[in-house]
Every structure is written in C-alpha cells, then in structure tokens.
Amino acid sequence: DTGVSQDPRHKITKRGQNVTFRCDPISEHNRLYWYRQTLGQGPEFLTYFQNEAQLEKSRLLSDRFSAERPKGSFSTLEIQRTEQGDSAMYLCASSFGSGGGGREKLFFGSGTQLSVL
C-alpha cells in the first residue's frame, strides 16, 4: 500500500483554463475528502464522499468546482475557468469510517500545488 496518491503534484495554468486533479485513496478506505490550503493557513474543507456519494460540500466550492468519485474509488476535482484566487495546494485525504463522531484517522496525500497565472 502506497498511501494516498495525488496527480499531478504541480500544475501551472493560465487564468480561464480548466484543470482536473486526481486522487487515489488507500484502497480499503470508504471516505474521501478534498481540502484546499493557502500559504500560512490550515487546510479548508471543500467536500467529502462516502463511497460514491458526495455527502457535504463547503460554501467555498463555487459552481466552478466539481468533484466526483464515480465508482467509490478514485476521485477527481475539476476547476473550470480558473482564477488567480484559485492558486493553492489541493489536498486529498481518505479514511475508513463506519459511524459518526470523527474518530477515524485521515490519511493525506502530498497535494497538488496549483498556480494560476
């Protein structure tokens, strides 16, 4: 098991372009999370899946952002018409959870660093 894998590690794009990031979680994990982190800040929650169902979306996730987890395995995060304010590290995490309370362990990938010029 190689942990949570994110691709690409770095992405440079021009304003207005679309970008897509991929996350491969730990294989037996049923929950998958997307976070965004800017310099000097902690990660901000974007969205969360349990299996293929997207259970919660942050208000930060504007209509330009969409996330999918089609077969309950890998996930993609797409940003359409990128803006300079989208520049950040996009982190994916996965966990195995069977109930509430937030006690499961989240395992993070190394992130995708997005720079919008």
Added chain:
Amino acid sequence: TQLLEQSPQFLSIQEGENLTVYCNSSSVFSSLQWYRQEPGEGPVLLVTVVTGGEVKKLKRLTFQFGDARKDSSLHITAAQPGDTGLYLCAGMTTDSWGKLQFGAGTQVVVTP
C-alpha cells in the same frame, strides 16, 4: 474567522527546550486531532483525543483535551530539530460530522 484558533502562530526555540502550542474554540468538539505538516507534503496525524480531560503521550509529545472539549494543547519536551514543522489542530463538531475543520497552524522551528 477560524473555528479553531491556534497560538502562537510561530515559535522558534533551541534544541532541548520545551514548548506548548494551544488550540482554542468557543465550539464543543466530538473529537480533536493534531497533525504535523512539512513543506510540500500533506498533514500527518499525530493523535486523536475524544474525551474531555483526556491526556495522551506520544514519546516526548503530550496532548491534552480540555474538560469542556473546546480546547487542546500540545506540549513538546526537550525539542529536537526533527520536531520542526507546522502543527495543526483539527476537530469535528457534533453537528458537522465528516467536516474536519483545521486551525491555521503553529510553525515550530527547532534549531540545533
């Protein structure tokens, strides 16, 4: 405004010294976690605390959860250069299951 406030924002100490990092909120958390993050990497979970007043030790690191489950502290004894990193607290409130929220972090630098 962050739900979890961490202090201090930055801490620079010499090897061998002790340090304490604080995580405070006005909200009650069902659980609280501490992570360490190094540049260019994702956060790595250190510990989860779930019971008010709970104390957990991980080698030279001691974590405490407040009695009211609104605050937590991380104490490092005899810090080493390998302890350098961004320390993040994160928690889930009882009405936001699945939405782990992070503080802004405390950057710790331990110099030899």
